[in-house]
Amino acid sequence: MAEHTHERAHVAGTANDAHHDHHEVGWFKKYFWSTDHKVIAFQYMFTGMFLALIGAFMAYVFRMQLAFPGQPVPGFGVVSPGQYNMLITNHGSIMIFWVAMPVLLAGFGNYLIPLMVGADDMVFPRLNRLSYQIFFLSAIVLLTSLFVQNGGFGGAWTAYPPLSANKLYNLTPYGASMWLIAVALEFVAFLLGGINFIVTSMNSRAPGMKAFDVPIVVWTIVIASILFMASVGPLIAGAIMLLFDQTLGTSFFNPNRGGDPVLWQHLFWFFGHPEVYVVLLPAMGIVAEVMTVFARKKLFAYKTVIYTIIATGVLSFFVWAHHQFVAGIDPRMANVFTVTTVLISIPIAEMCFVYIATLYGGSIRFSVPMLWALAFMAEFLIGGVTGIYLGASGLDIYFHDTYFVVAHFHYTFFPIAVIGVMAGVTFWFPKMFGRYMNEFWGKVHFWGTVIPFNGIFIPLFILGAAGEHRRIFDYKNFPQFNHPWQNDLRIFATVSLLVMLLFQIPFLVNFVWSMFRGPKAPKNPWKSNTLEWTADSPPPHGNWAEMPECHRGPYEYSVPGREQDFWPQNEKA
Amino acid sequence: MKTIATTRSAMGIATGKLAVWWVLVSEIVIFGGVLVSYIMHRLGHPEWAEQAAHTHMWLGAFNTFVLLTSSLSAVLAHQAAEQGNGRKAANLLYLTCLGALTFLGVKSFEWTNEIKEGFTIQAGGFWSYYYTAAGLHAFHVFAGALVMLWVASSAKKNENLHRVENVGIYWHFVDIVWIFLFPLLYIAK
Amino acid sequence: MSAHAAHAQGHHRNYVKIWAMLVVLLVISVLGPMTGIRVIMLITAFGVALVKAYLVAKNFMHLDLEKPIIHFALGLALVFMVLLYAGVAPDVQKSAGQNWKKDAGFHHLPPQPEHEMLHPEELETKTPAEREAAREQHRDATAH
Numbered sequence: 001m002a003e004h005t006h007e008r009a010h011v012a013g014t015a016n017d018a019h020h021d022h023h024e025v026g027w028f029k030k031y032f033w034s035t036d037h038k039v040i041a042f043q044y045m046f047t048g049m050f051l052a053l054i055g056a057f058m059a060y061v062f063r064m065q066l067a068f069p070g071q072p073v074p075g076f077g078v079v080s081p082g083q084y085n086m087l088i089t090n091h092g093s094i095m096i097f098w099v100a101m102p103v104l105l106a107g108f109g110n111y112l113i114p115l116m117v118g119a120d121d122m123v124f125p126r127l128n129r130l131s132y133q134i135f136f137l138s139a140i141v142l143l144t145s146l147f148v149q150n151g152g153f154g155g156a157w158t159a160y161p162p163l164s165a166n167k168l169y170n171l172t173p174y175g176a177s178m179w180l181i182a183v184a185l186e187f188v189a190f191l192l193g194g195i196n197f198i199v200t201s202m203n204s205r206a207p208g209m210k211a212f213d214v215p216i217v218v219w220t221i222v223i224a225s226i227l228f229m230a231s232v233g234p235l236i237a238g239a240i241m242l243l244f245d246q247t248l249g250t251s252f253f254n255p256n257r258g259g260d261p262v263l264w265q266h267l268f269w270f271f272g273h274p275e276v277y278v279v280l281l282p283a284m285g286i287v288a289e290v291m292t293v294f295a296r297k298k299l300f301a302y303k304t305v306i307y308t309i310i311a312t313g314v315l316s317f318f319v320w321a322h323h324q325f326v327a328g329i330d331p332r333m334a335n336v337f338t339v340t341t342v343l344i345s346i347p348i349a350e351m352c353f354v355y356i357a358t359l360y361g362g363s364i365r366f367s368v369p370m371l372w373a374l375a376f377m378a379e380f381l382i383g384g385v386t387g388i389y390l391g392a393s394g395l396d397i398y399f400h401d402t403y404f405v406v407a408h409f410h411y412t413f414f415p416i417a418v419i420g421v422m423a424g425v426t427f428w429f430p431k432m433f434g435r436y437m438n439e440f441w442g443k444v445h446f447w448g449t450v451i452p453f454n455g456i457f458i459p460l461f462i463l464g465a466a467g468e469h470r471r472i473f474d475y476k477n478f479p480q481f482n483h484p485w486q487n488d489l490r491i492f493a494t495v496s497l498l499v500m501l502l503f504q505i506p507f508l509v510n511f512v513w514s515m516f517r518g519p520k521a522p523k524n525p526w527k528s529n530t531l532e533w534t535a536d537s538p539p540p541h542g543n544w545a546e547m548p549e550c551h552r553g554p555y556e557y558s559v560p561g562r563e564q565d566f567w568p569q570n571e572k573a
Numbered sequence: 574m575k576t577i578a579t580t581r582s583a584m585g586i587a588t589g590k591l592a593v594w595w596v597l598v599s600e601i602v603i604f605g606g607v608l609v610s611y612i613m614h615r616l617g618h619p620e621w622a623e624q625a626a627h628t629h630m631w632l633g634a635f636n637t638f639v640l641l642t643s644s645l646s647a648v649l650a651h652q653a654a655e656q657g658n659g660r661k662a663a664n665l666l667y668l669t670c671l672g673a674l675t676f677l678g679v680k681s682f683e684w685t686n687e688i689k690e691g692f693t694i695q696a697g698g699f700w701s702y703y704y705t706a707a708g709l710h711a712f713h714v715f716a717g718a719l720v721m722l723w724v725a726s727s728a729k730k731n732e733n734l735h736r737v738e739n740v741g742i743y744w745h746f747v748d749i750v751w752i753f754l755f756p757l758l759y760i761a762k
Numbered sequence: 763m764s765a766h767a768a769h770a771q772g773h774h775r776n777y778v779k780i781w782a783m784l785v786v787l788l789v790i791s792v793l794g795p796m797t798g799i800r801v802i803m804l805i806t807a808f809g810v811a812l813v814k815a816y817l818v819a820k821n822f823m824h825l826d827l828e829k830p831i832i833h834f835a836l837g838l839a840l841v842f843m844v845l846l847y848a849g850v851a852p853d854v855q856k857s858a859g860q861n862w863k864k865d866a867g868f869h870h871l872p873p874q875p876e877h878e879m880l881h882p883e884e885l886e887t888k889t890p891a892e893r894e895a896a897r898e899q900h901r902d903a904t905a906h
Contacts, residue, residue, distance in 0.1 A: 233602025
């Protein structure tokens with residue numbers, strides 16, 4: 001395509017002068033009202049990180065209540081049963097919808113996609129800005145819901161009716177509806193954002209970049225966006241139906257008036273299960289990028305990985321009712337969903353093998369991003385295999401709603417939302433801010449996070465295996481779960497959480513200090529192949545003065561016969 | 574504001590059109606969620622047919638006719654845009670908006686009567702679905718009309734004519750949803 | 763570009779003719795219920811809907827001229843809706859089970875036979891004997 005070879009970023013400027021005249025853009029337009037994908041990425045990331053602090057605080061409070069029931073929690077006070085429910089509900093909702101999604105999907109997606117495909121921005125920058133604004137609004141609505149009369153919603157992030165539909169049961173008439181509206185707004189924000197990611201990746205690739213030259217993390221983010229788009233619809237329908245049940249007296253989920261509460265469960269989980277893959281895939285993509293760079297080796301079976309990701313995505317639509325094995329579903333369907341659930345472990349396991357094969361024989365450097373990537377593999381493995389236990393409907397009859405489930409999903413979610421994110425943050429920090437983070441404190445943070453993480457959740461596996469139910473604020477009424485050894489495990493888990501939270505301080509200090517005072521970083525400090533490393537650190541508005549072209553795949557590391565052990569995608573042959 | 578990204582077309586599909594198709598993918602599953610839920614309840618509750626008997630089939634049929642005709646004007650607008658005639662395209666889009674307005678007007682009249690007869694959204698399971706499904710659709714009709722007005726305001730100056738096709742694709746989808754809503758809510762009795 | 767040429771070809775479609783076909787189909791679907799035969803009514807209603815949708819998608823949206831990836835994405839969405847139905851219907855499409863039933867939920871339906879209705883008082887009961895006792899109580903209380 002000859003007409004593309006001399007694209008220059010400032011061509012866009014002539015079409016719309018005001019936006020590209022950098023010197024005259026005020027603070028407001030540059031940081032608050034920007035349409036630049038990098039700024040929007042930071043907006044999502046920082047909002048997500050701030051909400052992570054709130055979600056973590058909630059975890060602190062309810063874990064303190066579990067370890068020392070009835071004692072006033074420093075910084076919060078005595079936790080009532082209603083408040084406990086509100087805390088666990090909003091902890092889960094915040095961590096999934098307002099931390100994992102914005103940081104992994106919208107944050108990294110916005111930042112990386114245009115840079116990695118060699119574009120100057122997304123295809124619809126103003127729509128992009130609107131997506132963030134709707135997301136921001138959803139966060140405001142959610143946080144406000146915690147302060148309205150009777151407090152925030154306490155019906156669990158799964159919001160099953162009739163508890164969620166009937167204010168006589170949930171006792172949080174305003175909180176329940178506000179929570180629902182916040183979630184619905186968040187869905188709309190991500191639907192709009194997803195359009196940008198999908199269309200930009202499909203259409204705006206650099207000249208010469210074929211589909212199989214696109215880095216894995218872009219593939220995973222795009223497929224995650226498609227998964228989200230295809231799965232959230234029924235839940236949007238369900239959310240409208242639940243909102244009407246709450247406020248208008250309809251009877252969608254009221255069996256006394258012709259409705260069915262199990263319908264909500266199905267609509268929720270039809271989305272809920274693909275949703276976990278929506279957040280898993282970007283994290284696995286980040287890990288792939290980090291591993292190839294710090295093993296100096298190409299990704300083992302790149303095309304197979306892509307087909308596997310697509311297969312995982314499609315399969316994820318066929319497993320949802322494993323969350324409902326004991327809800328009274330048709331037992332014959334339970335058989336079907338057991339089979340599909342166990343089957344879906346196969347492609348994920350295969351991805352793990354591919355990553356290990358990528359490392360094998362590589363020249364491995366244990367930088368901070370690589371440590372996080374390796375920890376992801378180890379911890380997610382535990383999450384994955386415990387999922388197989390839960391996927392078998394017979395075992396699930398025992399395990400459902402115990403702490404075994406809680407430990408399982410934290411062994412999957414924590415690697416996704418914390419470990420994978422840290423791998424990405426520490427890896428791309430030099431590009432984002434033009435400075436290095438401190439390696440020593442990065443390692444301190446790493447060990448101080450990963451080890452206590454296991455200290456929190458291994459006790460929970462044990463407690464769950466002993467039959468301890470979740471979503472109970474005080475076990476004094478359950479003597480079979482109130483033995484000293486169980487209380488000791490709860491205290492151990494809580495203390496581990498406190499240690500882990502303390503070790504986040506070095507990270508926050510490191511992050512903020514390095515943003516402004518870290519040693520300056522060059523364009524390509526890690527000697528990586530992908531296109532974002534050819535832009536300045538940090539990239540300017542428009543990303544490149546002269547748009548790059550793509551001449552090869554993204555993983556040409558340690559190619560025999562070459563002097564350098566990497567071969568950037570844009571270098572001419 | 575046009576970025577270089579917007580002007581590229583690695584898939585050989587115009588960017589705006591590609592985006593609209595993906596929007597439709599997400600809309601299929603939203604409406605699909607409502608309609609699948611309705612169909613399951615309807616098949617499981619044969620007694621709902623007695624409630625469904627109270628919908629006004631002729632008004633529904635008239636509205637179907639209105640939407641079909643508005644789809645015609647939308648595609649003729651696209652044809653005009655392809656021929657470079659922005660003025661004509663805009664006028665046809667305005668005609669489509671008129672169709673939307675008629676549709677919404679008939680719906681208001683219909684619903685007002687039904688509510689007066691006591692068939693409110695709280696009157697039972699069938700009516701919950703009736704108002705929610707048709708209401709969600711009406712919301713999309715309204716939003717689509719607004720977007721068409723915006724596209725028409727550029728088109729009449731012969732600017733951004735490619736958007737006429739894109740908004741038309743959305744409009745045809747809204748028409749297709751109603752094509753299924755009509756038998757589901759009005760005919761199946 | 764071949765897509766463009768085919769597109770221009772598409773404009774030799776007679777949109778008004780397609781519209782006329784759609785209106786005729788609409789009339790058929792409205793006449794169907796008038797026959798009074800349920801099967802005919804269902805076939806005309808939904809069969810016509812499918813044909814109308816096909817005509818609009820092909821001729822107005824020019825879906826037949828779009829690239830395969832578009833067909834694939836749209837088809838996938840429809841497949842997922844079939845999947846949603848298949849996975850949920852075994853639970854939701856039943857109005858009664860072994861020990862439960864769903865009320866039709868209409869206030870102006872004639873009351874169903876007493877022995878089939880589950881009254882609010884009965885929600886507290888646990889055994890069939892208790893349920894029967896509660897129904898007795900309710901019958902006595904509402905006897906006048």
